[in-house]
Amino acid sequence: MNDTLNNTMKEKIIIIGAGVSGLSLAVKLAEYGFDVHCIEASEQTGGLAKTFRRGRYYFDVGPHSFFTEDQTILSYVKGLLGKRLKAQPRKAKFHYNNRFLDYPFTIQTILFNMGLMANLKVGFSFLRQKLRPKIPLIGNETVKDWAINTFGYYLYRTFFKPYTEQFWGIACDQLASRSIPSHTRMNFIHTCLLMFKKTRFWRSKPSLMAREKLPTYYPDTGFGEICEHLLRQAQDLGVKFSLHSTVTGVKRAKDNTFLVDFLQADNKYHLSANIVVSTIPLTSFVHTLSSFVPLKVIEATQQLEFRSLLLLAIVTEKQAILGSHYIYFLNRSYNRLSEMNEFSTLTSPDKDNILVLEIPCYSQSPLWNLTGEELLEHCLNDLTHDGFLERSEVKKLFVERVPNAYPMYKKDYAESLNKVQEFINQQPNLYTLGRSGEYMYMDADRCMQRAFKLADEINKK
Numbered sequence: 001m002n003d004t005l006n007n008t009m010k011e012k013i014i015i016i017g018a019g020v021s022g023l024s025l026a027v028k029l030a031e032y033g034f035d036v037h038c039i040e041a042s043e044q045t046g047g048l049a050k051t052f053r054r055g056r057y058y059f060d061v062g063p064h065s066f067f068t069e070d071q072t073i074l075s076y077v078k079g080l081l082g083k084r085l086k087a088q089p090r091k092a093k094f095h096y097n098n099r100f101l102d103y104p105f106t107i108q109t110i111l112f113n114m115g116l117m118a119n120l121k122v123g124f125s126f127l128r129q130k131l132r133p134k135i136p137l138i139g140n141e142t143v144k145d146w147a148i149n150t151f152g153y154y155l156y157r158t159f160f161k162p163y164t165e166q167f168w169g170i171a172c173d174q175l176a177s178r179s180i181p182s183h184t185r186m187n188f189i190h191t192c193l194l195m196f197k198k199t200r201f202w203r204s205k206p207s208l209m210a211r212e213k214l215p216t217y218y219p220d221t222g223f224g225e226i227c228e229h230l231l232r233q234a235q236d237l238g239v240k241f242s243l244h245s246t247v248t249g250v251k252r253a254k255d256n257t258f259l260v261d262f263l264q265a266d267n268k269y270h271l272s273a274n275i276v277v278s279t280i281p282l283t284s285f286v287h288t289l290s291s292f293v294p295l296k297v298i299e300a301t302q303q304l305e306f307r308s309l310l311l312l313a314i315v316t317e318k319q320a321i322l323g324s325h326y327i328y329f330l331n332r333s334y335n336r337l338s339e340m341n342e343f344s345t346l347t348s349p350d351k352d353n354i355l356v357l358e359i360p361c362y363s364q365s366p367l368w369n370l371t372g373e374e375l376l377e378h379c380l381n382d383l384t385h386d387g388f389l390e391r392s393e394v395k396k397l398f399v400e401r402v403p404n405a406y407p408m409y410k411k412d413y414a415e416s417l418n419k420v421q422e423f424i425n426q427q428p429n430l431y432t433l434g435r436s437g438e439y440m441y442m443d444a445d446r447c448m449q450r451a452f453k454l455a456d457e458i459n460k461k
């Protein structure tokens with residue numbers, strides 16, 4: 001597949017990756033009149049925001065719902081999906097100390113549901129920490145430093161340490177405090193500080209906490225409908241797509257344009273472009289640039305890593321299993337369970353329901369290659385112990401492996417990330433975008449916001 005530049009349109013732009021970031025950018029750039037080609041490794045677009053469609057069973061990459069404080073983005077998504085996008089209240093819980101606490105945590109949850117003993121221990125440990133000198137920071141703040149300094153040792157030991165270490169697979173003192181999502185950090189601090197009547201902090205940071213309280217929306221047959229609609233819109237605007245095509249190299253030609261190599265069904269192809277935007281994991285992207293990346297940038301990239309996610313979707317006829325959209329767990333073989341019928345009963349045939357188990361792990365872990373039956377065996381004791389599901393209630397299993405689900409904020413990640421970003425920023429007409437591309441936690445609405453902003457910037461150049 002050789003390709004010549006089309007002179008009747010604006011410049012040719014290649015977007016690598018067709019998740020929500022790549023698709024949103026493609027739509028906007030095509031509206032501006034650019035000649036856009038999107039190359040996607042998977043057979044299906046949507047990336048982390050896709051819905052797996054297995055026959056008549058639909059489930060997402062863990063629970064997904066749409067929420068945003070940006071009215072332009074909200075109107076845009078409502079316009080895309082129309083009546084298919086339903087508003088629904090967020091129902092989530094956290095399993096802690098053998099109780100199911102409402103999540104995000106509220107003052108009532110902490111005071112009334114955590115139990116008197118736990119409250120006393122939390123309060124005592126919190127006060128003791130406040131009377132002590134803070135743990136001095138050696139280098140960057142870790143989850144351990146942050147949790148002990150903010151809440152005291154009890155909550156660190158019984159809550160933050162087991163949850164964080166189960167989720168990330170490494171010790172709390174090896175993870176930057178940024179690993180705890182900012183809205184969770186703020187919400188927890190707010191709730192605890194309210195208990196101790198120190199509301200000054202809350203007043204200064206309302207927006208981060210407010211995100212967890214925003215109205216949420218869900219499409220009829222899965223979150224992936226958002227990307228499916230974006231794909232259709234992009235195709236209608238003339239964007240070309242190469243699916244099942246893995247980009248292996250991005251080189252600079254002598255005239256400063258780019259040559260993008262990709263593999264499709266073991267055949268090698270290349271396309272040329274004036275501008276390249278990558279939304280694929282930053283680590284993989286730097287690898288594709290190896291023909292002109294300095295060694296120190298490659299070394300910095302080696303310090304960045306993604307945590308992957310294993311999904312086990314269990315089809316069952318049992319209904320109303322969780323009493324909420326999803327529940328987080330400590331000390332279980334999974335870190336979260338979600339129930340698809342709580343999102344939409346159209347995600348499986350009548351009478352059926354899907355329970356989705358999330359198991360964070362590395363793609364080199366022995367767990368990664370387990371079959372559905374083996375994974376069920378791994379998790380069944382916990383499911384039965386908590387009264388969710390018996391073996392006899394399991395009707396069908398699907399396993400999905402999601403590499404690069406979470407950028408890992410290890411203790412010293414910021415230094416390495418800065419080096420990589422500095423290099424990319426120096427390259428004319430080369431951009432990275434999105435959660436995987438920029439190595440930055442963000443939800444789908446933020447991906448769209450950043451994609452639209454980048455399209456504006458490129459258009460104004």
Ligand SMILES: Cc1cc2nc3c(=O)[nH]c(=O)nc-3n(C[C@H](O)[C@H](O)[C@H](O)COP(=O)(O)OP(=O)(O)OC[C@H]3O[C@@H](n4cnc5c(N)ncnc54)[C@H](O)[C@@H]3O)c2cc1C
Nearest residue numbers: 017019020021041047048049062064065247434435443444
């Ligand atoms: C478990 C979980 C729950 C979440 N819940 C929510 C939620 O409730 N609400 C919300 O708004 N957001 C949620 N998010 C975040 C949301 O999914 C992401 O912000 C968004 O999907 C990221 O989109 P992206 O396009 O930036 O990246 P990605 O989705 O990672 O897209 C990158 C694309 O690049 C492709 N690719 C990779 N390598 C190559 C290559 N070499 N060549 C070509 N293509 C390649 C991939 O296949 C992928 O399609 C959640 C994320 C996770 C993991």
